[in-house]
Amino acid sequence: MTSHAAEPPAGEPPAAEKSATEEPAAQTTNDPSISPEHLALRLDPLTKAELEVEAEAWQEILKAKASEVAAAEIAVRSDPSPEEKDALLKSISALQKEKDALIDRFEIVADAYEVKGGDPDPFKKYAAAVGGIKTDVTDVSSTWFYVTDWLQSKDGGIKVAIDILVFLGVMLGFWILARLISRLVKNFLSRTARMSRLLVNFINKIVGRVILLIGLIVALGVAGVNVGAALAMIGGGAFILAFALQDTLGNFANGLMLLVYRPFDVGDAVEIGGVTGSVHEVSLVNTTILTFDNKKVIVPNKNVWGQVITNITGMPTRRVDMTFGIGYDDDTDLALAILHKVVKEHELILQDPAPSIRIDALADSSVNFICRPWSKTSDYWTVYAEITDRVKKEFDAAGISIPYPQTDVHLHTVDKVIPSST
Template identity: 50%
Template structure:
């Protein structure tokens, strides 16, 4: 019996530590949780953010409660200092001391609130609900200054001017923003000139494509510079870009016509059906091409009107490039009377064409009697000229034909009708 009791005691001995662990001591039951990061405004927000990374959502909830308590105590200090300031008489040492204490208490409270926002962000990121605590913090964020208390008002303004987080901070940010925009402007202009020089030396691209590439590069640099400049003002660019990305479908649907013009503009720039200065006919509009953007094509009509044609109406229709080949045939028809000498008329036409400046020797000119019309015998006259000389050649030959035919006694008939009257007896 004695040995049996000893054996039983030895068997239960290993279980004693486990039993002790399962039964917490009164000291552990009454232990109060302590914040991992001691509440205070002296710690930098970025350092605090790193320290919060390993914490669980429950630990972050406890952390937020501890910091809220510290903020509450800071708010009480601000309230006490504000009361002393309100009770102090203006112009006295007590008033200045109260103002100093109030400014110090507000600075400490502001630093605490800044770090408190970091904790709440980390808590929400891991699934916590910080709405109530954010509401509490927002009620303390606004600095309340009695506008009737001129000394307090001036003191707050002077402190804001001298504060590193006040006027000095914003002046620095605004200065940096303006400087970045200026630098981006000069860099974009410099790069645009370099690209222009490179494109000028490379003859394989059209002037339209050259202009497009130059504009895109310049605007891209300016856009990047603008984003960097805005970020110096404290604006978070990431959420803005994420919002634009998330709303891409809605934006695309709302701007479908503009996107269609954009796509067609890219096709025009890639396939280059015309270039700057080309004479074209597109969608019933005739004129010379001034420019092509990603939205529309600018055409200057022959009577000097500027017409903006949407790119979808350009690429989606027949495009006639009048001078793309560099040479054009000048098609003209001249009629003579049925009683005139056709050989003499042809000789005159050949002489005029051979003497006209701008007419090309190759391809050869075609001058033939073409048809016996109702009122005239028609000759076709088809010389070739450079596209730039088309109208000069056309007008010069037409004028000479009239002068030479008149001098040679060859008539140029006009439509007429002969009426024969028969007398009826």
């Protein structure tokens, strides 16, 4: 006996054909008040096609709720009695909260659809279009009701206030953490003898700012801001930003070279590109120099690294170059003895390297002596001024003149010859 499969009733398509023609049903719309977390978990295993069905189903639910809100708003603007208006406004407030909750869930579905490769723009545009309150600003009582109701709502003003407080609290915590870690890093790096103060200050600032940047991202995330979208947008515009800021990035690269190779440090007296003064600060883009008459000069780092850098105080000792002139009629041996005596008796002059004192030139108006003692760099100007003062007094006491520049003019007279007449 042969068995035959049961055939479908007449007029009804086979089971396989029936399942292929039926529209798939939404799986997450049974409970519109489902929590966002549970909704996201239920959406996770769905395919792109299934998520499109879910998005359309949630859009229909949102559309129905938006229609209820619109009908209630029309009724408010139809000049009802004060009692009816008050009841309608309360109804709109409740409906609006329900609509906002549906929009939140609708956007979660649209985001999941986008992750699986779908185009969420139509859904997101619809959510943006039906969102918010369409109130008549000329109706003072209605506007005031909406404002006060939003301020008192847990999903409105109270939520925003809590988010702001949380944001400020997280930022304050990270600011304190940044200050603490920066101080610890600075104390640790300051003990490294081979590391310059510029590099210590740079690392200290970078550590603090990185921690604050992390704190900003965390604070925005805790406050409910979509940090991922913001970072993606920043990453997308990085190329354009880099092109627009190519000069700034060049200064940044040169600033790193200054920090690595350390041609000068904070407090050093330098001459860079015609600017002379002490280094006050080096940032990522510029170097700040305080001139000796206390003017602040800010030089771009590309002009610092690309110029000849003279570090006046970069070495621990310096030679003090001085020149003294005496008259041709004065005793040169006595002048040399006075110079040796003055240099030998000065307590700030170093004996190693030995001073160099000798006749240098027979100038137009004087016999010039060079006097070149060595001193600590920090004592340079003290030695220069005190030696000059002492030599002047010793020369005066010994009767040695320091001549002014002079020029001798010799005039020759010529007798005029008068020719004799013939």
